[in-house]
Amino acid sequence: MNKFNVFRSNRSTTVFQQAGLLFVSMLALLSVATPALAHHAMGGKMPANFFEGFMSGIAHPLIGPDHFAFIVAVGLLAVTRRQGILIPVAFVLSAMLGTGLHLAKLNVPGVELFVSGSILLFGILLVMKDRLNTVTITGLSAVAGLFHGYAYGESIFGAEMTPLLAYLAGFTVIQLVVSCAAFWIGRVTVLGRASENQPTTDKLRSAGLVICGVGLAFFVSQVVGIIFPVPSA
Numbered sequence: 001m002n003k004f005n006v007f008r009s010n011r012s013t014t015v016f017q018q019a020g021l022l023f024v025s026m027l028a029l030l031s032v033a034t035p036a037l038a039h040h041a042m043g044g045k046m047p048a049n050f051f052e053g054f055m056s057g058i059a060h061p062l063i064g065p066d067h068f069a070f071i072v073a074v075g076l077l078a079v080t081r082r083q084g085i086l087i088p089v090a091f092v093l094s095a096m097l098g099t100g101l102h103l104a105k106l107n108v109p110g111v112e113l114f115v116s117g118s119i120l121l122f123g124i125l126l127v128m129k130d131r132l133n134t135v136t137i138t139g140l141s142a143v144a145g146l147f148h149g150y151a152y153g154e155s156i157f158g159a160e161m162t163p164l165l166a167y168l169a170g171f172t173v174i175q176l177v178v179s180c181a182a183f184w185i186g187r188v189t190v191l192g193r194a195s196e197n198q199p200t201t202d203k204l205r206s207a208g209l210v211i212c213g214v215g216l217a218f219f220v221s222q223v224v225g226i227i228f229p230v231p232s233a
Contacts, residue, residue, distance in 0.1 A: 057170020
């Protein structure tokens with residue numbers, strides 16, 4: 001009986017810690033989320049050569065917490081699935097296509113709303129006990145990649161061909177590096193060190209709650225921006 005009470009107490013403490021982590025994440029990101037996020041590594045300056053284009057491409061997914069959170073999410077989801085590495089690969093390839101759609105001047109409305117919604121969705125998938133199969137998650141990852149890539153295209157729209165290609169190479173490389181790092185860390189830390197007190201599913205759920213907080217913060221920010229648009233100066 002005493003062991004049961006201790007287990008129940010520990011379980012309750014874990015739930016409160018996870019809820020608190022989610023709440024803190026939401027507050028922190030709501031303070032920095034804006035209705036129209038455009039991440040420019042060069043302070044809005046258009047890349048003029050290969051080096052500037054490549055560095056801008058590398059920086060964009062890193063300085064944008066929304067994009068970074070999603071890349072980590074796809075890497076962690078890959079840990080849970082057989083042949084899960086297809087999930088981040090599909091996202092990265094699709095992001096290149098999404099950037100191409102932007103550069104082709106194809107109008108896609110509500111991009112930032114879909115970007116934030118994708119973070120929330122993948123956080124939920126990490127929290128869920130019974131997850132979707134690999135094919136379905138890979139498909140969702142590819143769809144999300146179109147919107148993330150379209151958002152990436154804003155930073156390079158109008159650039160010359162050399163910095164443009166370098167930008168595409170830069171954000172492709174960094175997304176592969178980050179997602180594979182999340183995959184490796186998840187496999188070693190989350191799966192390799194699962195304990196009796198905190199099962200693997202609980203550890204992934206904790207990571208999913210944090211990502212849910214990130215996604216929800218940005219999603220709420222986007223919705224508020226749509227309902228109460230800021231008038232242009």
